[in-house]
Amino acid sequence: xxxxxxALVVIFTxxxxxxxxxxxxxxxVGFCMYEVGVSRRKNHxxxxxxxxxxxxxxxxxxxxxxxxxxxxxxxxxxxxxxGLQLEGGGLIPSPSAVPWSELMGVHMGGAAxxxxxxxxxxxxxxxxxxxxxxxxxxxxxxxxxxxSGAVIERIRSGAFWMLAVTLGSVxxxxxxxxxxxxDGWMVHKLGYHDAYASGVVxxxxxxFALAILIVLGPRIGKFRADGTAREIRPNNPWLxxxxxxxxxxxxxxxxxxxxxxxIDFYGPDMLDIEGSFFxxxxxxxxxxxxxxxxxxxxxxxxxxxxxxxxxxxxDPFWTYSGGLAGLITASAGNDLYHPIQAMIIAMFGVVVIYxxxxxxxxxxxxxxxxxAVAVHGYAGFLGVVIAGFMLWGYPASPxxxxxxxxVGNFIGAIIMFFVLGFIPGLILAKILNAMGxxxxxxxxxxxxxxxxxxxxxEKAGADFHNATVDAAKKADLL
Amino acid sequence: xxxxxxxxxxGTLHQxxxxxxxxxTEGLLVIVGVIIWIGWHVWELKNEAREYDVEKDGLKDKxxxxxxxxxxxxxxx
Numbered sequence: 001x002x003x004x005x006x007a008l009v010v011i012f013t014x015x016x017x018x019x020x021x022x023x024x025x026x027x028x029v030g031f032c033m034y035e036v037g038v039s040r041r042k043n044h045x046x047x048x049x050x051x052x053x054x055x056x057x058x059x060x061x062x063x064x065x066x067x068x069x070x071x072x073x074x075x076x077x078x079x080x081x082x083g084l085q086l087e088g089g090g091l092i093p094s095p096s097a098v099p100w101s102e103l104m105g106v107h108m109g110g111a112a113x114x115x116x117x118x119x120x121x122x123x124x125x126x127x128x129x130x131x132x133x134x135x136x137x138x139x140x141x142x143x144x145x146x147x148s149g150a151v152i153e154r155i156r157s158g159a160f161w162m163l164a165v166t167l168g169s170v171x172x173x174x175x176x177x178x179x180x181x182x183d184g185w186m187v188h189k190l191g192y193h194d195a196y197a198s199g200v201v202x203x204x205x206x207x208f209a210l211a212i213l214i215v216l217g218p219r220i221g222k223f224r225a226d227g228t229a230r231e232i233r234p235n236n237p238w239l240x241x242x243x244x245x246x247x248x249x250x251x252x253x254x255x256x257x258x259x260x261x262x263i264d265f266y267g268p269d270m271l272d273i274e275g276s277f278f279x280x281x282x283x284x285x286x287x288x289x290x291x292x293x294x295x296x297x298x299x300x301x302x303x304x305x306x307x308x309x310x311x312x313x314x315d316p317f318w319t320y321s322g323g324l325a326g327l328i329t330a331s332a333g334n335d336l337y338h339p340i341q342a343m344i345i346a347m348f349g350v351v352v353i354y355x356x357x358x359x360x361x362x363x364x365x366x367x368x369x370x371x372a373v374a375v376h377g378y379a380g381f382l383g384v385v386i387a388g389f390m391l392w393g394y395p396a397s398p399x400x401x402x403x404x405x406x407v408g409n410f411i412g413a414i415i416m417f418f419v420l421g422f423i424p425g426l427i428l429a430k431i432l433n434a435m436g437x438x439x440x441x442x443x444x445x446x447x448x449x450x451x452x453x454x455x456x457x458e459k460a461g462a463d464f465h466n467a468t469v470d471a472a473k474k475a476d477l478l
Numbered sequence: 479x480x481x482x483x484x485x486x487x488x489g490t491l492h493q494x495x496x497x498x499x500x501x502x503t504e505g506l507l508v509i510v511g512v513i514i515w516i517g518w519h520v521w522e523l524k525n526e527a528r529e530y531d532v533e534k535d536g537l538k539d540k541x542x543x544x545x546x547x548x549x550x551x552x553x554x555x
Contacts, residue, residue, distance in 0.1 A: 265491055277492045286486055287497070306518050313525060336482065338498040340507035347514070390499050393480025398487040403480070 001109060001127075009262060010127050016261040017131035023253025024138040026246050028055065031145040034243030035152055037236040038370050042448025043153045050157045054144040057161050058168035062137050063104070066169035068097040070136065073177035076185035096125045103129050135257040136176070139201055140168035142254070146205035149370035151212055153219050153449070156440055159432045166428060167208050175200045175420045179412055182285045182397060186415070190408030191396035195282045196258050196293075196331035198383030199416035206377015207421025210366070215429035216438060218367030220445055229361055232369070237316055244320035248301060251327060255297055255334075258283060259290065271398065284397050288335035299339035300330035303346035311354045321375050322350040328379040329353075332387035332409075336394065345386055353378040377417060384413040 001007045032051050039047040058066075071094035095116035096103040102114050109126035111119065144164035151160060179186035180200040186192035194200055223229055234240045263270060265277045265287060279287045301323050308322015329349025330342040337345065357374035360366050368374070388409025396402045432438040444451065472478040481499040495501075537543055 271487060273489045287491055310521065336498055338507060340511045343511060391481060394483050395485050
């Protein structure tokens with residue numbers, strides 16, 4: 001920060017991530033609107049609060065241990081990956097990310113009081129740690145919100161919040177450490193590539209949600225005696241659509257936050273060769289551009305909307321969901337695809353996940369209230385697999401010989417959806433169910449989660465009505 | 479073998495142009511994209527005509543229509 005140019009780069013980067021956080025807030029406004037709109041009126045307020053309270057809970061736990069997980073675990077569960085940050089395998093010391101670090105607060109970048117921190121640590125992280133933490137935090141909230149929609153109207157809030165913290169502050173950030181980190185073992189060993197988090201956010205959340213849905217069971221009345229599904233229509237389809245539209249809006253922040261905005265590709269922190277070349281990069285430090293991903297974001301959204309409208313014959317819920325699913329399908333490779341490739345990939349993804357949603361619902365009697373497993377889980381999985389083919393042979397990192405390939409990305413998708421998503425979700429849901437704290441009581445589900453509000457509304461309404469009548473009588477109006 | 483770029487690490491990034499897969503197929507992609515776009519419009523016109531026919535058939539039942547014309551939009555939102 002001792003010359004204008006480097007100070008500008010630092011402050012620009014700090015501001016860039018800050019803005020992405022603000023924009024990503026809209027994702028959560030959208031999720032709240034969308035879930036409340038899908039749920040029946042008798043469950044509105046609990047649905048809203050279930051989604052709202054994951055925000056502070058994931059925030060504090062992400063501060064306590066989530067951020068540390070990202071930096072500590074790139075070597076994988078038990079591998080020595082001979083990476084750039086080789087520390088003999090195992091956990092990587094991450095003194096800037098532990099909750100008691102002085103860098104987890106306001107810091108001017110000067111010498112550290114804590115012995116574990118170096119001059120390089122403080123000068124680099126002082127103005128980036130908070131905003132980078134926050135950008136990742138918003139991704140954490142997103143994983144929790146994805147699950148939240150699938151399980152509405154019958155999950156206990158307390159159980160949901162424990163599940164959300166596990167996914168948002170442990171599992172997804174662990175998968176990011178492995179496969180969404182410039183030095184993650186999945187990049188080194190598999191050539192895993194997932195630029196805008198099809199697998200690391202969406203597939204893992206979808207897999208986790210599917211496991212919970214299996215244990216939780218369907219809403220009362222969802223399936224007839226003969227096993228066919230009843231359609232439980234959204235109580236407010238307009239609110240659902242606008243909620244999804246807000247999620248699209250917030251997704252812009254998500255895409256921008258997945259990039260490193262500016263870095264000298266030839267500089268000492270990168271290739272360390274003669275000359276300078278400033279560019280944006282993806283999280284793997286491979287080059288891309290904000291302009292390029294803007295083309296791809298819009299074309300994959302457009303493809304998804306068109307395919308969603310087509311496959312559902314104009315149903316608003318599936319059209320908007322298709323836009324999102326299309327975007328998610330193309331996201332794994334949207335740092336590099338041609339825009340028309342992104343559009344076609346998005347369209348293909350939407351057709352597949354729409355069919356899969358109904359096949360799974362009918363075959364396995366899975367009640368996914370908002371299609372979250374399809375829109376996020378299947379689309380995310382498919383997106384990672386497609387990227388393995390489309391980007392076959394591209395370098396997985398500018399520092400490594402390993403290339404992107406279909407096998408590596410397929411294994412990566414399995415790790416995301418099943419190993420870190422489905423299996424832990426199943427284990428946790430079964431534990432919570434065995435403790436009797438996963439599902440709400442049968443009678444409360446029939447009456448509605450908001451029964452306490454409804455009773456209070458009636459009492460307060462009657463009380464106020466009586467007071468008004470008394471006042472009117474005193475005023476000789478009655 | 480690569481669908482696009484072989485390496486970013488050889489100091490030639492400043493000389494690179496397009497880095498998307500299958501550079502050179504842009505014309506074909508445009509043709510496919512335009513076909514999909516126009517095909518979507520053709521499908522939509524046929525689909526909505528079919529839907530209107532179904533809805534018109536349904537509206538022939540006057541007993542059923544009584545319920546439809548009672549539908550109060552303000553109660554929905």
